[in-house]
Amino acid sequence: MSLVETYKLLHVLAAIVWVGGTVLALIFTWRALGATREHRLGLAADTLFLANRVFAPAAVIAALFGILMVLEVDAFSFSDIWIILGIGGLLLSMVLGMAFFGPQTTRLIAELTSNDPRAEGRLAIIAKVSTLDAAILVVVVWAMVTKPGL
Amino acid sequence: MSVGSPWRSLRAVFATLRLIHILAAIVWVGGSIMAQFYARRLAAADPAHRLGFARDLRFVAAKVFVPSAFVVLGAGVWMVIDAPGFDFEDTFVVIGLSAVGVSLATALLYLIPGVGKAIGLMTSGRGPEAGVVIRRVNLAARAVIVVLLIAVWAMVVKP
Numbered sequence: 001m002s003l004v005e006t007y008k009l010l011h012v013l014a015a016i017v018w019v020g021g022t023v024l025a026l027i028f029t030w031r032a033l034g035a036t037r038e039h040r041l042g043l044a045a046d047t048l049f050l051a052n053r054v055f056a057p058a059a060v061i062a063a064l065f066g067i068l069m070v071l072e073v074d075a076f077s078f079s080d081i082w083i084i085l086g087i088g089g090l091l092l093s094m095v096l097g098m099a100f101f102g103p104q105t106t107r108l109i110a111e112l113t114s115n116d117p118r119a120e121g122r123l124a125i126i127a128k129v130s131t132l133d134a135a136i137l138v139v140v141v142w143a144m145v146t147k148p149g150l
Numbered sequence: 151m152s153v154g155s156p157w158r159s160l161r162a163v164f165a166t167l168r169l170i171h172i173l174a175a176i177v178w179v180g181g182s183i184m185a186q187f188y189a190r191r192l193a194a195a196d197p198a199h200r201l202g203f204a205r206d207l208r209f210v211a212a213k214v215f216v217p218s219a220f221v222v223l224g225a226g227v228w229m230v231i232d233a234p235g236f237d238f239e240d241t242f243v244v245i246g247l248s249a250v251g252v253s254l255a256t257a258l259l260y261l262i263p264g265v266g267k268a269i270g271l272m273t274s275g276r277g278p279e280a281g282v283v284i285r286r287v288n289l290a291a292r293a294v295i296v297v298l299l300i301a302v303w304a305m306v307v308k309p
Contacts, residue, residue, distance in 0.1 A: 001307055009306045016302065020180010021187075027214060028188075028206055035202050042199025043206075046191045054187050141176065145169045 004072050007065045014061035015144075019137045021055055022093075026130045033123060040123065041112040048105045051097060059097075063090050081149035089140035096133050101126070164233055171225035175305075178218040179298045181210065186295060189288055201272045204284070208265045211257060219254050226250075242304040249301035253294045260290055 001009070025047055032040045070076045070083060077083070104126055111119035185207060192200050230236045230243055237243065264287035271280035 005307050009303060012306050013302065016176050016180040017183050020176045021184030023177050024181040024184045024210065027210055031206050031209065036198050038196045038198035039202025042195050046188055049191065050187050138173065141173060142169060145172050146165055
């Protein structure tokens with residue numbers, strides 16, 4: 001396997017875990033709206049744990065090996081539209097993760113633990129923003145696969 | 151119509167099939183991997199969360215992963231038929247088809263019924279027996295993930 005093939009395989013594997021995991025978490029979040037308090041609490045705690053230990057590292061690995069490929073392959077450039085879309089989408093998703101999902105899920109866990117009725121509304125908002133996040137990542141995948149402008 | 155139009159149209163069909171194939175594979179493979187990470191956290195979980203998770207997992211497996219697997223298979227086969235450079239005897243195609251076949255059969259015949267059985271045992275208060283079933287299902291699910299990762303390697307590297 002060549003160096004570029006190795007970069008590509010690691011980039012693809014990390015992206016699969018990141019994007020596929022995001023879709024799974026999205027489905028779990030929507031289903032949590034009709035779930036018991038104990039299950040909601042368990043899911044929220046699990047998702048927060050996995051966001052820090054799996055989602056974020058997978059996103060960083062996907063970005064790192066993507067950048068290494070752009071540096072290695074002469075036909076790729078950081079000014080290509082599909083690469084700008086990829087990096088832009090990745091940054092947007094990372095900002096959403098750090099600025100929205102992390103703090104909101106922490107608050108949700110606290111509200112569920114204390115039986116606070118505000119948890120219901122917060123979970124619904126998290127589900128809606130999760131849908132937006134998944135849509136951003138689908139656009140990134142579309143850009144990576146079809147490579148518009150190349 | 152210009153001379154290049156039919157060729158451009160074929161390329162557009164191939165690009166669309168490739169995107170559908172990849173998106174479905176991401177949902178299936180990435181979701182399966184992440185489901186294992188979630189499942190690993192259940193050992194010390196509240197019984198109500200375990201039951202809720204098992205129900206979510208059965209829903210996702212039956213309504214999301216299996217349909218995604220069929221989309222991966224359908225779009226992949228269509229691409230091999232359509233693209234002049236691909237053949238059903240190519241090593242990466244053989245590996246991919248075998249992996250999808252084994253994974254789908256395991257999911258339909260063992261994993262989904264296994265989770266259903268565990269849910270039945272949990273709701274009837276037989277938690278320890280459900281735990282044994284879940285451990286077996288998890289082991290089989292991990293084996294399926296290894297098979298799927300080999301398929302991803304074959305699709306990316308095309309040996």
